[in-house]
Amino acid sequence: MTTPATTTRTVLEATGVTMRFGGLTAVRDVDLTVDTGEIVGLIGPNGAGKTTFFNCLTGLYTPAEGTISYRGTRLSRKPHLVTQAGIARTFQNIRLFANMTVLENVLVGRHTRTKEGLWSALLRSPGFRKAERDSEQRAMELLDFTGLATQRDHLARNLPYGEQRKLEIARALASEPGLLLLDEPTAGMNPQETRATQDLVRAIRTQGTAVLVIEHDMRFIFNLCDRVAVLVQGQKLVEGTADTVQADERVIAAYLGTPTDPTTPPGETPATTDDTGATP
Numbered sequence: 441m442t443t444p445a446t447t448t449r450t451v452l453e454a455t456g457v458t459m460r461f462g463g464l465t466a467v468r469d470v471d472l473t474v475d476t477g478e479i480v481g482l483i484g485p486n487g488a489g490k491t492t493f494f495n496c497l498t499g500l501y502t503p504a505e506g507t508i509s510y511r512g513t514r515l516s517r518k519p520h521l522v523t524q525a526g527i528a529r530t531f532q533n534i535r536l537f538a539n540m541t542v543l544e545n546v547l548v549g550r551h552t553r554t555k556e557g558l559w560s561a562l563l564r565s566p567g568f569r570k571a572e573r574d575s576e577q578r579a580m581e582l583l584d585f586t587g588l589a590t591q592r593d594h595l596a597r598n599l600p601y602g603e604q605r606k607l608e609i610a611r612a613l614a615s616e617p618g619l620l621l622l623d624e625p626t627a628g629m630n631p632q633e634t635r636a637t638q639d640l641v642r643a644i645r646t647q648g649t650a651v652l653v654i655e656h657d658m659r660f661i662f663n664l665c666d667r668v669a670v671l672v673q674g675q676k677l678v679e680g681t682a683d684t685v686q687a688d689e690r691v692i693a694a695y696l697g698t699p700t701d702p703t704t705p706p707g708e709t710p711a712t713t714d715d716t717g718a719t720p
């Protein structure tokens with residue numbers, strides 16, 4: 441099914457996405473697009489709904505309302521099919537295979553791009569061995585790209601924290617995504633590692649993968665992103681360039697936690713409860 445409004449440049453188009461947990465509306469009527477060659481930031485205070493929105497995009501959650509399309513085609517609600525379609529992600533809490541090597545972790549990320557089936561693998565057919573060699577070559581390219589090639593045989597759990605985050609990115613890239621979702625990629629990093637991650641994300645964009653990134657480090661976001669969307673209490677409050685977002689008083693109010701509802705445009709009455717009666 442194609443979405444007529446989508447342009448050929450649009451990689452991701454999310455429209456009216458709403459996700460509820462019982463009485464809590466964690467994401468409310470959020471629209472967001474990411475175009476080819478873009479790095480888009482998603483920011484907001486703790487509990488604003490950023491990770492929940494990512495989980496809706498990747499099929500981990502099924503939104504109550506809204507549509508999500510990748511390159512004009514509605515996405516399946518099954519995470520492995522979303523990856524196969526071209527969206528890869530990293531997680532806020534690192535999810536590596538701790539007792540596998542660095543190289544093996546990246547090879548796992550290749551599985552959606554390997555056509556050889558179970559019997560081919562069990563019989564170690566020539567086709568399977570060729571696919572295995574190609575996968576390993578691509579995995580090594582990605583380890584070079586992310587600066588992890590010399591650690592290829594180290595166990596993932598023995599890597600320093602910053603390198604584990606890089607390995608998560610390498611593994612996500614192994615599925616050859618057109619869109620990469622990064623959930624707090626610099627959490628726990630020192631300033632030098634954060635700058636290196638900034639360069640890495642730019643390089644990923646240069647290689648043709650659009651990026652949507654959640655991050656609390658504002659310097660990182662404003663230095664890096666072409667466009668920034670701000671979520672507050674599940675709603676998109678503002679979207680624009682770094683300058684637009686930084687100058688918006690409602691964004692400042694949301695971060696400082698002023699008692700007025702920052703999602704209410706000036707002159708309107710603030711909403712205090714959601715439609716289920718719960719305070720968002």
Ligand SMILES: Nc1ncnc2c1ncn2[C@@H]1O[C@H](COP(=O)(O)OP(=O)(O)OP(=O)(O)O)[C@@H](O)[C@H]1O
Nearest residue numbers: 461464466484485486487488489490491492493532
């Ligand atoms: N599985 C869940 N069940 C119930 N409530 C949830 C669930 N996941 C998230 N929430 C709630 O939804 C709201 C949004 O949470 P979410 O983790 O998406 O926010 P966030 O913007 O990613 O926050 P942070 O920056 O702290 O990671 C919060 O109130 C959270 O408690």
